[in-house]
Amino acid sequence: MHFLFATRDELFITIAKIAILLFIVLTVNAYLTWFERKVVAHIQSRWGPHRVGPHGLLQPLADGVKFFFKEDPTPAGVDRLAYFLAPLLALALALTSIAIIPFGPEPLRLFGHDIYLGIAPLNLNIGILALFAITALGVYGVVLAGWASNSKYPLLGGLRSSAQMVSYELALTMSVVGVLLMAGSFNLRDIINAQGPMPGHPDRGMIGWNIWPQILGFFCFFIAAVAETNRVPFDLPEAEQELVAGFHTEYASFKFAMFFIAEYTSMITVSCLGTIMFFGGWLSPFPASWTLTHYLPSVVLIPFGLWLVLDGFRYETVLGRVVLPAVGTVITALGLVFIVFPHVNAFIQAPFWFLSKVLLFLFVYVWMRGTLPRFRYDQLMAFGWKLLLPVALVNVALTSFVIAAKLQWGAK
């Protein structure tokens, strides 16, 4: 195995990538909470946060400051090692899983180095298995938190939550096997490329995505992913009406924030995984020959930026009247840059489509939170074992049949 880093420069580039990605992920987490609160509020016919900063955009900052300054008591009788280890483990594992996700096919050429988007090396042959390994270890954060808290509700919540995570992990891994059979590799970049232009179909857009042949697998994956991240409708272990707050009851400000960030980060990871496996990752839904669609990023950004500027002029507070037009101008300028410089535009296509699809997934997650009631625990476990796992296995069997039949009777 060629060893870790070929040159010293690669080491520094990787460290820089890690730092930048960490910053981006934490910021996206913070604004994901804002997004969730706003969307759920609008579903419930109210406004959500709108006082702290224009449109409530500074709310995550206020929450962060609150977490920083709130008292952080440690209950009596806790098992010290496990109590302090659990949130650390949950957060570290959730953030590590982001390192495996590739964000774009082409590298940035800076200072004579090829900087690929994504921290994991290009030839990580066990790409998705590594992701599942990290998810499998994530159960420990929950179970240790529940047990170490020396209290009834966290113990019950921890046991239920970890049993739920282990059960739905099976369905999650099985549902993805169909995609792996079709792509023939564990490597995430290969899986995306297998949904793109192929020798027999040089110009397919959305038709080549895995969602069409693997619709069963996609539904299994999505439901299992929602259960795995403990989100509604599978959030019984941490619901307020049921178990006080489940496994993180006894955790106060900063440690609770770590669990919180871990949950939202795993939500983001699973959304990225869903887009990579089933929705073509960074591939455009339009065939490559429709070159006008390359201007879609600008077509989206410029009107959005102009709308922000106009909205800012009419905003109530002074801060809003200054900040919103500034942000709107930046976004409009970005859109114009993409029109003016074609090679920047070519580079930005892949990350743009990737991020839009991930955003769509996250919106569906938040939409489900605002709309659906939650499962009872026995219904949840029965659903995972008796419905989801058999359906995933049927999907694997069907996919194997079709692939074997194609091999047997020649490609169509």
Add this chain to the structure above:
Amino acid sequence: MVPTNYYVILSAILFGLGVFAFIFKRNVITIFMSIELMLNAVNLAFVAFSQALGKLDGQVFVLFVIVVAAAEAAVGLGIIILIARNRQTLNVERVDLLKL
């Protein structure tokens, strides 16, 4: 590259520590965990030799060992739960009579 001897010596040390834990500890679950430690040490030796010889047989056997260890852990922990329910203790020295 790391010589294979180093891996096998590490495997021997881990195996020895597993045997010592098996003899020395009194909690039946910890004894069971020491068995898992011994199995892991053996797995390490298998993979080391698989890499030394350039064949994949060792890694295939490691997969089988992991599967068998999983089955054994499931049944063994079931038995341990029964013992704990019946004798109300997890100390192996208290479970040394065949009849209650």
Add this chain to the structure above:
Amino acid sequence: MGGEMTEPLLVFFVLAALAVIGAVSLILQKHPIHSALSLIVVMVALAGLYLLMGAEFVAAVQIIVYGGAIMVLFVFVIMLLNAGAEERTSLSKMAGPPGLLLVAALAAFVAATIARSGSSVQAAAQTGALSSTKGISEMIFRDFVYPFELTSILILVAILGATVLAQREKS
């Protein structure tokens, strides 16, 4: 040891030290849950060693199955049975020193046998011709098909056995 400390050797020593510290911690900890955590550390260190040797599939399976399922089962059972800290009895205190001697003798015997076996078995150059996953799957489904089917029956038997064992008595 002779020779300069190359990068792989350094990583090996770090992971090996982690594994040995985990194993020693398994022995020294009083509460079974801390022993379980130490065993998880050992398993993750071993997975790192498998990665170092190029056995990537085995490393991933080790973490997913051993570290993510079997050890979770152990932790569940420890929590369920509310296992407390262990007590030291006279018998176990007696077994300590002789056990240590015997184990040291065992390890020394193995090490001496290897050292005496002439030239050390050097690691074969990484062929890379057959990637780990593809090669393993070809071997399992061609040469080792019967053991594979037998282990699936074994797992079925284990599931049934565990279900029967864990049932409460119906009286």
